[in-house]
Amino acid sequence: MIRLEKRKQTSRFWTYVTPILAVVLTMIFGGVLFAILGKDPVLAIKTIFWDPVFGEFAFYYRPEVLKKAAPLILIAIGLSYGFKAGIWNIGAEGQYIIGAICAAGVALAFYPMEGRWFIFPLMIVAGVLGGMIWAMVPALLRVYFKTNEILVSLMLVYVADVLIKAFSIGLMRNPDGHGFPGSRNLNDYSSAANLELIAGTGLHWGVIAAMGVVVASYAILARHQFGFHVRLTGESPRAAGFAGVNANRLIMVCFLISGGLAGVAGMFEVSGPAAQILGSFPSAYGFTAIIVAFLGRLNPIGILLAGLLLALTYVGGGAAETAMNIPSATIQIFQGMLLFVLLSVDVLTNYRLRWAAKAGGV
């Protein structure tokens, strides 16, 4: 019989090894899944994880990975603060959508005026504010009415989803679009476009912002009092209160950070890769970012790596879909499985396995 025994201290070794173990196990389970679907498991795994980076068409896939990783990392970094403190913002997807709508609204309001020096920064501000406002709803309800922030933030995703559909066929519809849904293409509006800074690299302002946020977040968590208070709250709310942390203010600040970063991710997406407000704009980045945050151990560097890996599953999954005729839903199963496996093997960081004939009472 296997018995779990609590460790005296969290294992450093397993803290770093479990994410890798989870990825490997997910690849194995995924391979079994592909085999059941009648596909060559080794080839499928190679198509998803190897080819986009090192294969023949890597020059096309690599920039795509970077573009997909940027929003994932931005959102996941924002979420990591709340998650560390035990504050569960599950609605980053909604904040991401609202950020995109607000940023696009600014761009469309100024169209076709030239003035990138103020329009683009203003869009960033609008994106951040949009995401923050959407995040403040669950935060304020939690603080003042003790509602459950998980439910409220999640529900607001569906509200945002309906809003963007309404905007794409209503307020923001392209007047020159021959009645098709969707706003103007922001990539064509030079004052608002978030294009590749160096062609063929995938490097746009969102990628730079993501890298900046990773560095800043690393510094805050290691060196700043706020980062310490976040960790303290997550470890032990009563101890944090004793140390002078104002729990309500912390909830609001964590929601502001995650909402703001999700909003700005939406801004970079709508002005860049997505190019317009459209009903199909929501792409579940806000949900995938939850996996990224946990796979990255809520650590900025870990999130950077996890974000790249999850972006790879999107890109590689797309490649496998076309090359091997694997259903597109498979990749979502894959991502879900990854989180599931990760949470399961996480037990090892705080417990050790013992083989015992029969457990005695303790």
Add this chain to the structure above:
Amino acid sequence: MSDQLLSLTGLTKAYPGVVANDDVTFAIGKGEVHALLGENGAGKSTLVKMIYGLVKPDSGSMTLNDQPYHPQEPRQARASGVAMVFQHFSLFDAMSVAENIALGMERPPAPRDLAHQIREVSQTYGLPLDPHKTVGGLSAGERQRVEIIRCLLQNPKLLIMDEPTSVLTPQEVEILFKTLRQLKSEGTSILYISHKLDEIRALCDTATILRLGKKVDTCTPAEKSARELAEMMVGTSFASPQRQDRDLGQVLLSVSGLSVAATDAFGTALRDISFDIRAGEILGIGGVAGNGQDELLTALSGETRAPTGMIKIKGQDIGQWGPNARREVGLLCAPEERLGHAAAPNLSLTENAMMTGAARRGLVSGGLLNWSKARDFAQEIIASFDVRTPGSQNAARSLSGGNLQKFVIGREVLQNPDVLVVNQPTWGVDAAAAAAIRQALLDLANQGAAVIVISQDLDELIEISDRFGALNEGRIEKFVPMAGLSIDEIGLMMGGAGTDV
């Protein structure tokens, strides 16, 4: 037939990394009150759990009435006549006394018969208890009676009592002792677990002393001094705290009419508490657990805010200030719950030093944390308070209770507080560590700080405090000088729960 009821031979039980009991051999005679004495972690609990069938020994054997005895589970132990009253009660608040007792019995009689039996037993043994009362409304002492009566209804040959007096007022202790003596005279053996030496000397015929899982000695406690017993229990001699005469200075903390509503449904509201405390004074606050101790500490620490005008430090109104602002003016606290309130279990000692030391020790400037200074501070605490740990990078939860408590108290003492408030400073701490902590509190007062000690340990309060007050349902009626106060008077001040006999 011998006159031994239960004899243990070579009982050994090991857990990963620690041998809880190592070759323990002793015997309990019929009609004997046998004390099991030892510090926390000495292996007392494991030993009685083996006797009660909760834990199986790795090796060794037991005989009960000269018959081999290997209880596989508590039910079997109870069937053999072994009953146990645990330190933590297992009662349902929403049910009546009789219902709770019925739940613990193998074949409960009809409710009316049971109520009758409960009345009978409670009268025979002088334990007044109404079988129809709801447990939720009972005091700790009355709850313990429920547990005891539940055991007595099964006519046990051996009654095991785990730290029974920790929740009782002195008067309730007297009633309990009377009951135990009566049981003894009727031939019931009692295994009495405690670390309170005076009680053991007053009550017990024989004492077996455990240290680090091994039996040190079996002796007659009445023939030994409390000090000899303590030294056997700890293994070394240690200095008792020394008090000096101190001159009292100006009033540092002034609390007037402090009333704070309970923050949750199970909390206690503070009602109209008033006192002044001067520099160099130690104020002892006693009382049975759950009468507002925690609430008083959080009201003073700033975790719960008080209305304006109720808490003043050196004349400054701080009722509305948060914990860190209060620290900056010199009011420091050490809460009762070490893991999860005073310290964060999974964080390192360095991080725990940062937790409250940030402001007064200059560990933060402009929001940036100075970890090397925090490490130095943690190491200073470890060195000056003899905290046994491999280093400051270790998690708080890896320390033993006594060591972590020394760390928590040391962290506040080394910040040179003007006023220090501690709640249960030596709860669950071994005797040597407790003596060191009390000495540190006395030293702090000698240096001119005001110290408030909230504690359920009366011996501790008698030993170190200058004035005494008792919390009873969130109130403190009066403060009186400790010198010349008798145990009876203290008991009455504590609210006299259980004195209505």
